[in-house]
Amino acid sequence: MRSQLRGRLQEPTATDATGGALRFGADMVAAGSATALSSPFNFARNMQFAQPLDQPPTSTLQALRALRLEVTAQPSAAAAARFLASRLYIGWGTLRVAGGMALTAQCFELFVTNFQKM
DSSP: OHHHHHHHSOOOOHHHHHHHHHHHHHHHHHHHHHHHHHHHHHHHHHHHHTSOTTSOOOOHHHHHHHHHHHHHTSSSHHHHHHHHHHHTTOSHHHHHHHHHHHHHHHHHHHHHHHHTTO
């Protein structure tokens, strides 16, 4: 079966490599943006889970309002951006998730294009 697959796989060309790099970059930006945009909701969920059991959980809106107050209390815009990134855990993990999602999209595209010919 391996020899059959090797015979059906196309040899990449220079334009395929360039297009693949552009698609990978676009996928990575899209995945990173989606991860960063969803992080406030993950933050609010974590704040709800962090409540002691004898207290009612905070609502998503309450958690986001409290975060906004903390961010606006920072002395400068740069300090506010750093604080927000640290509270929402935007950093290396976001980059790792974006890279993993972009790589998975590339693998999926490779499998779809090569297995449709079978």
